[in-house]
Amino acid sequence: MKDNILHKADSRFVADHGWLKSAQTFSFHDHYDPQRIQFGALRVLNDDIVNGGKGFGKHPHDNMEIISIPLEGTLEHQDSMGNVAVIKPGEIQAMSAGTGIYHTEFNKDPAEPVTFLQIWLYPDKLNVTPRYDQLDYSKGDKHNKFLQILSPDPNDEGVWIQQQAWFHIAELDKGFETNFSLKQAGNGLYVFVMKGKIVVNGQSLDQRDGYGLWPDPDVKITADSDAEVLLMEVPEKW
Template sequence: MKATIFKASDRGSADYGWLKPNYYFSFSQYHNPEKVHFGLLRVLNDDFIAGGGVFHTHPHDNMEIVTIPFTGAIQHKDSTGGQGVIKAGDVQIMSAGSGIQHSEANASATDPVTLFQIWVYPKVENIKPRYDQRTFDANDRQNKWQVVVSPNEADNALWINQDARFALTNLTAGKQIEYTNAFKGNGVFLVVINGGVTVGDVQLGKRDAVGIEADSFTITASEDAELLAIEVPMDFQS
């Protein structure tokens, strides 16, 4: 198993007042030539958005964009007519495709929002832009994987224009879980949302991550833990 560790303390960061992001990969004014992508995973931003904070209308194209809120709620609106409030327990995906304009705003004037925003390169470029969101029951991920994003209809998840899969689990301390790739040759970027785990001889705490290149691997919870596994193709070509 090849494992590349991304410690939370080593992430890039910024402070825009209303927005305080932490960057796992180079983004905006943060650039680290050793942390530009993991396979076709290009962006993973851990954002704190203060009450009243707004990302004004801006464009994207040819990127699969997934948003996973942990606290608070975010208001989304885009040029496809897609709109909605995304809150903790929800997952949103937007295929930017041939081009889309969208805005995001904290739905509260006072309460903060915390979320992950994740960008994955698409499988097919210039598709018709699309938007979707869904609420997932956290009880269905207790000590097992809950697939929330996948191109496979059998997974009953949000569809993505890529051979990629996103899965969440809440592990009880002492429990083990195995992850097996859905697609041959893919890698997995495993993020500890909360808690602590070990993967092989790698110990990970809150917001630590590890990029794993293996067909499967086993995770042991050293304490109660919430995890996100982002499986992506590794055949990146710049």
């Protein structure tokens, strides 16, 4: 079994571009850390803040699964497939870049910043036809329960991507305890604490900490405070 890996919030590389502040768990663009390349199929986990009226201009992607989860504010998306959408907290967006796409992401609010998680996963099949998916999960039951918001199956709950991965999200009350069971044997689990404090298999985690486990099928999670948690189950190999 591979060793578990702890990424404290203050150990992330922070890229400050003025209009964009990006706390990066893994190596990204000009920043390279050979000890922090990826966790299985999870390649990018950026915690981005985009100032009002600013954003990412038209740029390309290919053969990558790209997921955006807004935490505060709204983000407008446009792409070469003809999709125009606004995503806000309580929603998740996924793109299979496949053979290639162009897209833009902008904060159209001139005054308020937008904070969102930018997540990239390697696909399990190359050169697929590009695809876009979006889901409002805000009315789903995530109180003291892990709500599935992403899967590899278009007929399952959540958006779907070209990878054997599952994402779950929960809002936990202080003192709540639960066991989480992985969907697929051999997968790893990356835990990201969006708010609050939790304990995962005895490891204490604070807000914006990340913890990667190559675990037994069940993972024990305890909330040390009211907390919001994102679980990303990904394969080690694909």
